[in-house]
Amino acid sequence: MSTKTKNEQSVYVYEVPIRLWHWINALAITVLAITGYLIGSPLSSLSGEAYEHFLMGYIRFAHFAAGYVFVIGFIGRIYWAFVGNSHAKQIFLPPIFSGKFWSEVWHEMKWYLFIAKEPKKYVGHNPMAIIFMHVMLVWGTFFMIFTGLALYGEGAGFDSWQYSWFSSWIIPLFGQSQDVHTFHHLGMWVILIFVMMHVYVAFREDIMSRQTLISTMISGWRTFKDNRKD
Amino acid sequence: MTETFYDVMRRQGITRRSFLKFCSLTAAAMGLSPAYAAKIADAMENKPRIPVLWLHGLECTCCSESFIRSAHPLAKDVILSMISLDYDDTIMAAAGHQAEAIIEETIEKYDGNFILACEGNPGLEQENTGGMSCIIAGKPYTEQLRYAAKHAKAIISWGSCASWGCVQAASPNPTGATPIHKVPDLGNAPIIKVPGCPPIAEVMTAVITYMLTFERLPSLDRQGRPKMFYSQRIHDKCYRRGHFDAGQFVEKWDDEGARKGYCLYKMGCKGPTTYNACSTIRWNGGLSFPIQAGHPCIGCSEDGFWDKGGFYNRLSGINQFGVEENADKVGIGAATVVGGAIAAHAAISALKRSQNKGDQA
Structure with missing residues (x-):
């Protein structure tokens, strides 16, 4: 951490691709959750001739299109973890063998349980956020991508790459297609619960912690509110 | 010389013309x-019939019922003579010791060259408890199955019982009912699954015809089902698919949508998750299939289709919480708990913050 004696110090944390991914991903998840829910529980039946409508078709199209954005975005995000700055790796590789890391997780927990008076300062994510994002977002995303492509491969057919790479082993792994649907559906709720907590914590930390959060994900610059150490 | 299929068919009074129709x-x-x-015709004319031992375990005989109704006229008349169905306790004329002797005889004569058709599955629990059930000729079915399986060229798991458990x-x-491929100590014969409750008659006869014609197993998918019949879902070829894409659904029994033949998705149709050929081959000679009759597919050819909640619910039942739930109920429940926790945490945070400000002032 820099030791400049300025009242407010700023660090450039989130590079452009990370921020772009964050907001595109947020949009994709929104579309995926809404359309996904409507695939499981469709809207009321339409009357008239079948050729006059393509409602379910459009809903499924939006789901698949947003799904591809989600997948390609995540591939890009993984790529950036390799070529980007050190913060780009954080959510993929929690330093679980570091004692300091766990003591900071503990401190962060105490802060959230209103025991610690003050949180510590972090340039990137705080340690608890790293664990939270690694487990719920990174693994949640992997799970949704794998089960999602497995379900897509069923429609694409036996000779599609989606089928041979995903459906062929994921469907038997879960038992049958209906089970993959159920777990994919539950996965949506895991991601939505992640979003609820993520948004709440982002606002809370933005107000109560010692650094900026929301503006950081827009501008990329983390500004600290005080220049005390740690 | 061993009788060929063609000989049998001719003997049954089938014309060559109908025979060729059957082949095409x-x-x-x-x-x-x-x-x-032409290849099929050639095989049927020249190759000796395959001896088949058809064993019955825990089952309801619906596979046999389906099989003997194979709708093509030729198949209907001849199928039982086509294969050399040496043993099938349900429909064979012989009984008692005479019948059981046939198993021995077939194994001796055609060791490693006959097909073992399994209808139903063994209940393995009796091996642990010492109980007795499914006794055939004084011995548990499991023993008969293991004995025959070790000498068979290939095993066909007829129906969902033998394929998945049903x-x-x-x-x-x-009873610890166990599908054939999971029965321990069964030898190494390859297993073909032909799931369905029952499987479609034409699918059953075609699998056997294929094995005769090409002298090999049909190409199987990862789960051991013949690709030619189980590579697509009911939904993919359903004639009501247009209504699904349009968003036209039957909302409840006997409503306007039901009368107009709309998609049965909301009535719990398992067509989108069921691999079978019902929507193409159909049943009873192509007459109809469940969805055509206005009833949702229950997914009878899928593993564990009895345990996915109600047949008439779109979303699977999740019973791990002790009560009937589905993914949405579980999700909304969890989201409500988390939402409540967030609200409480936010309230305490706000309170603490105002307290701290008061302290500093």
Whole structure:
């Protein structure tokens, strides 16, 4: 951490691709959750001739299109973890063998349980956020991508790459297609619960912690509110 | 000389014309090019019939019922003579010791060259408890199955019982009913699954025809089902698919949508998750299939279809919480708890913050 004696110090944390991914991903998840829910529980039946409508078709199209954005975005995000700055790796590789890391997780927990008076300062994510994002977002995303492509491969057919790479082993792994649907559906709720907590914590930390959060994900610059150490 | 299929068919009074029709229809059903019709005819004329031992375990005989109704006229009259069905306790004339002796005889004569057709599955729980059930000729079915399986060239698992377990293996599965491929100590014969409750008659006869024609197993998918019949879902070829894409659904029984033949998705149709050929081959000679009759597919050819909640619910039941739930109920429940926790945490945070400000002031 820099030791400049300025009242407010700023660090450039989130590079452009990370921020772009964050907001595109947020949009994709929104579309995926809404359309996904409507695939499981469709809207009321339409009357008239079948050729006059393509409602379910459009809903499924939006789901698949947003799904591809989600997948390609995540591939890009993984790529950036390799070529980007050190913060780009954080959510993929929690330093679980570091004692300091766990003591900071503990401190962060105490802060959230209103025991610690003050949180510590972090340039990137705080340690608890790293664990939270690694487990719920990174693994949640992997799970949704794998089960999602497995379900897509069923429609694409036996000779599609989606089928041979995903459906062929994921469907038997879960038992049958209906089970993959159920777990994919539950996965949506895991991601939505992640979003609820993520948004709440982002606002809370933005107000109560010692650094900026929301503006950081827009501008990329983390500004600290005080220049005390740690 | 051993009788060929063709000899048998002619003996049964089938004309050569109908015989060739059967061959081309079978080629079409298996998704083969027209050229294969001649190959099938050639195989039927020249190859000796395959001896088949058809064993019955825990089952309801619906597979046999389906099989003997194979709708093509030729198949209907001849199928039982086509294969050399040496043993099938349900429909054979012989009984008692005479019948059981046939198993021995077939194994001796055709060791490693006959097909073992399994209808139903063994209940393995009796091996643990010492109980007795499914006794055939004084011995548990499991023993008969193991004995025959070790000498067979290939095993066909007819129906969902033999393929997946079906109703007798549904939770809590008191008899320990176990699908054929999971029975321990069964030898190394390859297993073909032909699931369905029952499987479509034409699918059953076509699988056997294929094995005779090409002298090998049909190409199987990862789960051991013949690709030619189980590579697509009911939904993919459903004639009501247009209504699904349009968003036109039956909302409840006997409503306007039901009368107009809209999609049965909301009535719990398992067509989108069920691999079978019902929507293409259909049943009873192509007459109809469940969805055409206005009833949702219950997914009878899928593993564990009894244990996915109600047949008439779109979303699977999740019973791990002790009560009937589905993914949405679980999700909304969890989201409500988390939402409540967030609200409480936010309230305490705000309170603490105002307290701290008061302290500093």
